[in-house]
Amino acid sequence: DGGITQSPKYLFRKEGQNVTLSCEQNLNHDAMYWYRQDPGQGLRLIYYSQIVNDFQKGDIAEGYSVSREKKESFPLTVTSAQKNPTAFYLCASSPLPRNTEAFFGQGTRLTVV
Amino acid sequence: GENVEQHPSTLSVQEGDSAVIKCTYSDSASNYFPWYKQELGKGPQLIIDIRSNVGEKKDQRIAVTLNKTAKHFSLHITETQPEDSAVYFCADTMDTGRRALTFGSGTRLQVQP
Numbered sequence: 001d002g003g004i005t006q007s008p009k010y011l012f013r014k015e016g017q018n019v020t021l022s023c024e025q026n027l028n029h030d031a032m033y034w035y036r037q038d039p040g041q042g043l044r045l046i047y048y049s050q051i052v053n054d055f056q057k058g059d060i061a062e063g064y065s066v067s068r069e070k071k072e073s074f075p076l077t078v079t080s081a082q083k084n085p086t087a088f089y090l091c092a093s094s095p096l097p098r099n100t101e102a103f104f105g106q107g108t109r110l111t112v113v
Numbered sequence: 114g115e116n117v118e119q120h121p122s123t124l125s126v127q128e129g130d131s132a133v134i135k136c137t138y139s140d141s142a143s144n145y146f147p148w149y150k151q152e153l154g155k156g157p158q159l160i161i162d163i164r165s166n167v168g169e170k171k172d173q174r175i176a177v178t179l180n181k182t183a184k185h186f187s188l189h190i191t192e193t194q195p196e197d198s199a200v201y202f203c204a205d206t207m208d209t210g211r212r213a214l215t216f217g218s219g220t221r222l223q224v225q226p
Contacts, residue, residue, distance in 0.1 A: 006156075033213055042119075042202060042216040043157070050212065058213065059114065090156055092214075101147065102214055104156030 003027065006091050006105035013085075013112050021076045021108045023091035029103075030096040032074035036060060037088040037107075046089075049074055050096060078110065085112045115140045119203050119217025126193050127225050134220045136203035137185040143205040146179060146186045147214070151200045160201075161188070193224045 004025040013019045025032065031050045035043040045058030049068040063082025068074055074093075078085045088109050094102040116139045126132050138146075144165040149157035163170045163177045163186065170177050174193075179186040190197055200221050204214040 031212070035216075040219075042218040043214075045213050045215070048211070048213045056211070092156075096212070100145075101159045101162065104149075104158070106156045107154070109154075 004105040029093035
């Protein structure tokens with residue numbers, strides 16, 4: 001089955017610890033994205049990548065880091081510098097160059113205690 | 114940066130009635146407008162999309178209209194069913210520059226049986 005996989009589904013971490021969220025796609029899409037969703041709110045862009053070894057900051061990149069070493073993988077690290085990390089994190093991918101459907105993973109719910 | 118406003122934030126209809134959700138966007142360069150449906154605890158899924166060279170698109174009970182001059186687009190769901198209950202998001206993007214979706218804040222649709 002082709003798709004986009006996020007793991008784990010639920011993640012708990014202590015305050016001050018870095019944590020890495022996994023995102024893998026087998027759709028052969030060039031572009032990948034990370035969004036953050038807070039309760040009752042829309043999706044806000046954290047980082048995006050349009051090609052391997054290149055990525056760009058989105059609207060709320062502070063306290064996050066990413067890498068794009070392989071086309072199929074785009075992990076997100078939530079660092080201790082992120083002041084309010086508890087949220088639902090969504091990864092997506094889409095083909096380029098023309099905009100078409102972005103496919104989303106099932107999300108990772110991160111809770112920092 | 115780009116801004117997408119979505120109204121209403123909540124919408125309750127009786128089964129069989131129609132539902133309309135409206136969005137406005139700010140960047141005249143936007144040319145792709147998807148609508149996503151998100152069920153509780155899951156990632157968003159595309160339900161319909163429209164490009165800027167088209168004014169209206171239908172897919173069974175769902176339709177989207179686009180007014181480029183006024184910079185707004187709307188989702189229309191006819192003959193609503195309880196399984197239509199979910200959160201709906203509008204979004205936009207363009208074929209140049211950032212090429213990442215900017216989302217509205219979402220509409221929680223409740224279809225009463």
